[in-house]
Amino acid sequence: MASGASVSGLGSGLDTASIIDQFMQLEAASQTRLKSRQTTEKAVLTALQSLNTKLSSLATKASDLGKPAAWNTVTATSSEAKVALTATSAAGPGAFAVRVDQTAATHRLELASTVGMSTAGTVPTSVRLDRLDGSTPLDLTTDGTLKGLVTAINDPANATGLRATAVKVGTDAYRLVVESSASGAEQDFTLAGTDGSDLLGGATVRAGRDAKVTVGDTVVATSTSNTFNDLVPGVTLTLAADTPVGTTSQVSLTRDATTATSTLKGLVDAINSVIADIDTQTKVSGTGTRGALAGDGTVLSVRDRLLGSVFPGNGTSLADLGVQTDRYGKLVLDEAKFTKAYAADPTAVQNRLTAAGSGFVTKVADAAKRASDRVDGTLTSSITGRTTSIKRLDDDISAWDLRLELRRTALTRQFSAMETALNQMNSQSSWLSGQISSLPSGS
Structure with missing residues (x-):
């Protein structure tokens, strides 16, 4: 703090401003300790x-992977490039011809x-x-020109469901x-004068049609568009x-072990990223340097629960699936071993990973949520306590x-009074x- 007004050394010749500063350093020792403690608390809070x-991110990730759909990964392939396939988690393995x-x-x-x-x-x-579907015909108003008719058909306000195009075939000759905006057999329509007369000399008609495929030998499927949703x-x-009509594609649906791995x-x-963070923050070096969370039992218990998730609790482990802990206390995954196990029996592997209460993924989600839950998570509670402590220190x-x-004000006044008194005495x-010096000297 800046010192107050004083008459430093006016009468005593002393640097009273420095003396006051030294007194204040002694007086501020308690506050300095509070600030040091606050700095430590803030470092702990940031780490937490x-x-x-x-x-929290891990809990969300694990919860999502705890759903069976996350592991029902199926790759769909087609032998024909013009027959495209996509598969969702609802698909199962199989093969058929289309x-x-x-x-x-x-x-x-x-x-x-x-x-x-x-x-x-x-x-x-x-x-x-006339849409030929039993609905009331729509009368379109034009200005008697081809341009006016095209505009009326394409006007969104008329909601015709059609697209009109004037094709130039010569000099000012169109x-x-x-055509209908959508495909399908039920998109048929007619255009005529309101008296029923042919429009522009009558029309050559290409009837709308549905797409049609045969699955296997006898199962026929139709679609108003070229897309068949949930064909299977x-x-x-x-x-x-x-x-081309008659194109036959061999369709294959296989479990995707690579994606599962x-x-x-x-x-x-x-999980290892979280464990590495915990290890860094709780580390105590040989020189005595301590991480911000060194000795925090709550944090260390979270680490133990995450590593313990690889043990189902029935005396077994996931080593045969390639998931285990190493000597450094981290998780390791033998990808080749897991891929082989998944390819051999995907359902069994999925059950071991997602089973309620004992599945690896389920236990990870539970451990992470217990720690990070925004209401009663163990780390959340620690954060709340540290925040309250920092506010109290503030x-x-x-x-x-x-x-x-x-x-400081009191000391400044005291020293100023002393300097003033000494100056008056001087x-x-x-x-x-x-x-005395002016008095006549005696003979």
Whole structure:
């Protein structure tokens, strides 16, 4: 703190400002200890918060992997490039043949007459659209030109469900093509005058159609588009629009052991990252240097529970699946061993990983959640306690600031009064000396 106003050394010749500063250093010793303790508490709090964030992330990851769908990884392959497949976790292993009987198509009209784009009177001022589905026909208002009819059909406000295109075939000569926005056999429609007369010389029609495939020898499936959702559970098949009729694809659905291994490795790596963080923060070196969380029993118990997750609790381990601890207290995964075990019996492996109460993934999720739960997690409680302690130290340090300020003011006043008194005494002494020296000397 800055020193208050004083008359340092005015009468005594002493550096009273420095003397006051030294007194204040002694007075502030208690506050200095509080600040040192606060610094330590903040370091602990930062370490706890960082660790808690990692554990929360680990809990989420493990919880997601505890769901059976996370391990039902199936790879779908097709022998034909124009027959594409995707598989979800609902798919199971299998194999079958798919023959393409027809692809889906939109319903399309190609009008016969060639007319100018803006020539008046080439189309009726009112054109009737009938969707042939029992709904009320829609009458479209035009300005009597081809351009006006195209605009009316494509206007979103009319909600025709059609696309109209004027195709240029010569100098200011156009033919109208209209097709449904969606494919499928039920997308058929007609365009005519409101009196039923042909529009623009009548139309060549390409009827809309559904896509159709045969699965195996006799099972026929249809779709209004070229995509067959859940053709079999969890499998979507999509045909290229130009797939030739009769194309036959051999479909294979196989368990993906590689993805399952990668998934488990990601969890093991996440656990080891948390353990490494704990080891760093709780380390005590030979020179006496201590991590911020050294000796914290709560943190060390979290480490023990994470490592203990590889033991189901029935006297067995996961060593035969390639999951175990090494001599350094970290988890290791023998990827080749796990891949082999998963390929041999994926269901059994999945059960050992996700079984309630005893599964490796389940136990990891429980250990991480017990520590990081935002309401009653063990680390969460420690963080709350440290935060409260730091707030209390803040208040104590602030109280000491006021106390020291008052003490400095008092010392400054005392030394200033002393200097003033000494200065007055020195002045009187000088005056008396002058008076004495001015007296006549005796003969």
